[in-house]
Amino acid sequence: MLTSRSVLRALALAATLVLSTPLGAQSAAQRAAAAKPAAATYKPEFGTMWTFDAPPIDYWRRTYGFAPDQKWLDHVRLASVRLPNCSASFVSSKGLVMTNHHCGRECTASSSPPDSNYIQTGFAARTLADEKKCAGLYVDQLQSIQNVTDRVRGAITGKTPGEQAAQRSAIISQIQTECNQQTQLNCQVVSLYQGGIYSVYRYRRFNDIRLVMAPEGDIAFFGGDPDNFTYPRYDLDLTLLRVYENGQPYTPTDYLKWSAAGANENDLVFVVGNPGSTGRLNTIAQMEYLRDVGYPASLAAYKRLLATYSTLEQTDTSAARRYQNDVFGVANSQKAVTGYRAGLLDTAAMAKKRAFEQDLRARIAADPALRAQYGGTWDAIAAAQRELGTFSPQLRYYGFGGGSQLLQLGAGLVRVAAFVNAPDSARLPQYRGQGLTNIKNQLLAPAPIDTAFERLAIAAQLRAAQSELPANDPFLRVALAGQTPEARAAALVRGTRIADQAVRQQLIQGGQAAIESSTDPIIVLARAIDPLNRQQLARANALNAIITANSEKIGQAMFAAYGTTLPPDATFTLRISDGVVKSFPSNGTIAPFKTTFYGLYERSAAFDDKFPFKLPQRWVARKANLNLSTPYNFVSTNDIIGGNSGSPVINKNAEVVGLVFDSNIEGVSNRFIFSSEVGRTVSVHSAGIVEALRKMYDGARIADELQGR
């Protein structure tokens, strides 16, 4: 599933890309372009996440014999909307908006009446009046895109990276403010190609959103964690919302009509949505770091955390239910990162990427001016990544990861005291400006501590530190204090008082003196580790700054060389991706392009209707109503990633044939190098949506609206 979790991570990543731009890059980059032969050839490994201001019309015409005109593109763009973490689309003349169940989950839960939970029971409004307000939810509709690269670059005149960053930040802020005032739209400057282009995206925001229909969570997410990120699949991952304006259903000029035929094998289809983050412009050195250092560390941490939950579940029967969401979140990350890493472990794909990089480097090396500007970038990144790898365990363990809330509270208390009287420049970045106050408030908020979890999580983290850090590492001496990880964890949890809100308040009020005189074992520990941790963080930040600055140069060179024949990395902005509805080789045989409702009942029966393959009561009781051979889910070769959840799948006539909700496990590895050989986008089929609405949810009113009847 393409959850918002991965989108948030994506946004965090994308944010780091908007940084300083070296002077003179543009003209050197243009020289790089001139040094290349006409580069109009589509490069499959960079995928098909096209921006609406640079649609690859020629490539589409050549490949599919289809070249949409500007009217088609405008219509599709305006019919598409963005939720805070997901994608969606207008699908009726009365403002019906289609997205995924997991995108509308918060609205579905919060709009439930006090005695019921729509996540469990499902919901379908019988009338307009029954539609439930989604507090706080909004949708954004992309009105226009404008390239502001020259204006951003022109404003950056400083010499140092610090000056440049401040100037860039200021001009972006200025462009956004001016745009907001002039247009009354929500304007956002986006950095594409790692700084190769800056564009302002202008959105119209709709704030009155209501819940029209959501199925039961058990059918929306049928198959749960095991089936997550896989196909064949049997999920009704659907939420229907409606946009209201002045208390009435909004009537959009542009909405997607419903296809009569739905998706069929070999059909050309487009996915229109907001992919969150990809890493296809990364250098080989960056990919190798993630493959060999970053991702293995994350995977080991997920494994420890899942083992902790599993232990808790064995000793406490209610724990399974209590930790369900946490376990799912970690398992989802584990599956996603395993998939990302699989792409990096694919030697054939990496060889292709390496050949591309070597070719580009050779071209740059061949021109003295280009060599002077860009020649050192790849090696600089590689050296920084290598050095980062040398203290990766220290960086991780000194930072008190591993899920313990107590250790995080302790570290926060120590730092607030240290930073409160320091100038901004002496603070860690997240403590600068308003950051310090925000963190202080977080530390003072109620924080119920799960002591059973804390004991296990801290012990697991200490055991892992013991196995990864050298025996004489100062962290181990202080953190273990001569005890076994288990005994030490128990002593810390038993001995600390910082679980008490009032104790934290006293420590903050007491300032540095209170921290220094504290004998609370967690404060003592955090106090001892903090200087070590800050030293490592400073070193890591300096190296990451080198990587960012050089990545930007590479992005500019690549954009200059290949232009828009190579789509930019995902930035949670609107893209259109072409693809074909297509089965794929899987498990020694063929995974069919579609599944049907028969398969839903098969998978439930094969697992004896046990969770997460348990059917909602409605789906048992009303089974006979269904035409079981109706298409239910299907796959296509479109290029998607987290953030694309809820994207419409449309045919050449801009009609809805499906609703994107996931990628197959083979497609997860597309984060770095795209391939449509076996990677697939997984969608709910339009026919399955209508069949379920009519036969399961008494939803003729809604189905008729979708089908324009």
Next chain:
Amino acid sequence: MLTSRSVLRALALAATLVLSTPLGAQSAAQRAAAAKPAAATYKPEFGTMWTFDAPPIDYWRRTYGFAPDQKWLDHVRLASVRLPNCSASFVSSKGLVMTNHHCGRECTASSSPPDSNYIQTGFAARTLADEKKCAGLYVDQLQSIQNVTDRVRGAITGKTPGEQAAQRSAIISQIQTECNQQTQLNCQVVSLYQGGIYSVYRYRRFNDIRLVMAPEGDIAFFGGDPDNFTYPRYDLDLTLLRVYENGQPYTPTDYLKWSAAGANENDLVFVVGNPGSTGRLNTIAQMEYLRDVGYPASLAAYKRLLATYSTLEQTDTSAARRYQNDVFGVANSQKAVTGYRAGLLDTAAMAKKRAFEQDLRARIAADPALRAQYGGTWDAIAAAQRELGTFSPQLRYYGFGGGSQLLQLGAGLVRVAAFVNAPDSARLPQYRGQGLTNIKNQLLAPAPIDTAFERLAIAAQLRAAQSELPANDPFLRVALAGQTPEARAAALVRGTRIADQAVRQQLIQGGQAAIESSTDPIIVLARAIDPLNRQQLARANALNAIITANSEKIGQAMFAAYGTTLPPDATFTLRISDGVVKSFPSNGTIAPFKTTFYGLYERSAAFDDKFPFKLPQRWVARKANLNLSTPYNFVSTNDIIGGNSGSPVINKNAEVVGLVFDSNIEGVSNRFIFSSEVGRTVSVHSAGIVEALRKMYDGARIADELQGR
């Protein structure tokens, strides 16, 4: 699917194992055993194909808390029978025998009435009188096993390998003949552990076999080649036969009762059947040769052949049907060999195997006497394999492989002429004794030549030779005669007259003179290549003899060291394998332990009921009769391979819970190194069999008999 094709190959392989035994091996082997610590520990990588005279009772007791007594074992052995290429079992008091559809296929086809084809229509005899005689079919029931190792070894007194081979052959023949006469049973001497043990297996043969029930081929082999060797699966791969004696149903003392519950998750189950061939005692050098040389060559050849069929199918609409069986045969081999090779490419599994070999070698190297006897064996095999690798392309291309019947006829004609007046010792092995006459008769039999196929197959073979052989290879000069592969193939097929039976007759009658004076282009070619080919064959035979002799020594040493805690390689003789009914991780999620009839309809609907996912008419028309959630197929961790087709799966009460018919794709790699992590045996569920008989085939009579009603 575990077809007879792989069994035949298995038998051919097993036959090479029955060769000379070096003198003194026994005592040195016993020393090897003494040099090892008590080796009672089960070694999972060697699998669980146990013989009935050495059941691992202690291991079963430890692992499952179940230790069958001798009565249970005798009952199960006598209830199990062997078909010419498959396994089967008695499943009723009136001699009903259960096996796979693909094992009874010939009987089902040949017993069809002239105007119908039971393979297409299915068949279920309404009464005893309706049951159809299977001409030529027999089943063998294993009565007893006797170890004759000492007698075989005692008879071998010669000094040279040739003398030893003749003596061994003679004593085995003598033991078999004596046994046949004394017992009136069919006696076969089997070499286990590559010559570590010789045992005589005594079979009672039943010759009056009749067809009781066979479903349509399309439901027995639903999913066809794509789903072959995979799971989840939806096949009714069943044939029911009946053994008659004196015109009446035979009433066996021992038959398997039908389980009321069928297979359930985590059940302990046994598979009783006749696995054809495994290579688990192979050395690392032998495995690496197959991985790097042998299998890649086979896979390339399959690929060429399939491409040829595919080209023919594109130009000729009737070709698809005509080549269907051939294509399936090649595709099946391709899938199997790909799977075998996958096991060899699994670095973790190979590391385990390598560690085992290194440990055994170290133990042998540590004892001077053992070192003298066995020390050189592994290196001798490795050197021979290495040398075989150096002329592998020559051996393959000089032999005229690639599917051309014309080239094979040409080679045969040239050789018959050369060998007809030569002494046996100067002939290639298959031309010795009765061999020459058999080959002569084959050459004179009608051979309809498919010229379109010949042109393409010869051209493909010549192209491949061109890319693999050095440019100055003498074969290329003669075979291409300065033309392109395509032109040369066309010229050969156009120019030759040996497609004509009368022309072949004249060439044979004309002897060496006729061959030497022939200007037929294929005879000219075969004449030029034959000396080259015989030279390479002689070299290969000498190297293979070294490998065989040393493999035998290793087998003996291993048997002596580990005894029967390590099951012998498969030899198409009766084995009992333990396992557990168990789901497995697959495709990023879980493959359930069972499928149901829902899944059959899902898979058909998902492929729009297109071949090979097309349902027989009966299964469309009578769908409403079925309880769709009835278990249909299931998986377990038992150890099987080609030859096990038709084996019963039984529970602790020796009741039938299923019918083995295949392995999943992950299990195919178990040929060399066994693992039950993801490899699974695929069986038809006993409940699915009864449901289909009753609801689809009006087979209450048969179902009642199975269920003992």
